[in-house]
Amino acid sequence: QVQLQESGPGLVKPSETLSLTCAVSGASIRNYYWTWIRQSPGKGLDWIGYIYYSGGTLSNPSLKSRVTISIDTSKNQFSLRLSSVTAADTAVYFCARDSPERRLDHWGQGVLVTVSS
Amino acid sequence: SFELTQPPSVSVSPGQTATITCSGDHLGEKDASWYQQKPRQSPVLVIYQDTRRASGIPERFSGSNSGNTATLTISGTQAMDEADYYCQAWDSSSAKFGGGTKLTVL
Numbered sequence: 395q396v397q398l399q400e401s402g403p404g405l406v407k408p409s410e411t412l413s414l415t416c417a418v419s420g421a422s423i424r425n426y427y428w429t430w431i432r433q434s435p436g437k438g439l440d441w442i443g444y445i446y447y448s449g450g451t452l453s454n455p456s457l458k459s460r461v462t463i464s465i466d467t468s469k470n471q472f473s474l475r476l477s478s479v480t481a482a483d484t485a486v487y488f489c490a491r492d493s494p495e496r497r498l499d500h501w502g503q504g505v506l507v508t509v510s511s
Numbered sequence: 512s513f514e515l516t517q518p519p520s521v522s523v524s525p526g527q528t529a530t531i532t533c534s535g536d537h538l539g540e541k542d543a544s545w546y547q548q549k550p551r552q553s554p555v556l557v558i559y560q561d562t563r564r565a566s567g568i569p570e571r572f573s574g575s576n577s578g579n580t581a582t583l584t585i586s587g588t589q590a591m592d593e594a595d596y597y598c599q600a601w602d603s604s605s606a607k608f609g610g611g612t613k614l615t616v617l
Contacts, residue, residue: 429606439546439554439597441606454605488553496601497544497559499566504553 396421398489398502406509412476416489423447427492428472432485479509513602515609522615529585531612533598541600543581549594590616
């Protein structure tokens, strides 16, 4: 079955860059939108952006200038970089698969990233 | 900007029908999805394209979307349905989530 697994540092210093990777198994990375979503502690879900398998990206306008999403189809994985982080970026970061029908049908387990010095 | 508004909480007795609403400008013209999230777990897709149940979701879950309001209905609510529920839709170039509704089954 389709599985997504986030990985990356759990602690990032303010002003530095948060970097996460999502490994996809059990399915081809083709023909889907590979998505990042975050959830601040005790809060709701916040869409960060996606990358299509062919490389096209779309990001939340509120984060756009700080977000870079990339994909490595040879490794079946995609990545998120969020620059100039502050404490407000502390959250659980989820990766997810968005289908052509626009449904987030598979999610990773999430990884907590804390921004602190 | 496009926003989705949900009630913070809804309570229901076991066996009764729970209704969770999601409001947004012209939401009925967009596809709405619903996600269930239990504590310390990832969200799970429940409903997509307004009315379609995701794979493995019980028939007691149904959705509708018209005007400015999308609705998630849980018929014969069970204790296991207690969770946070989020609606989601696409604006012109961004996905939006509602603030979430905590469903309490008591």
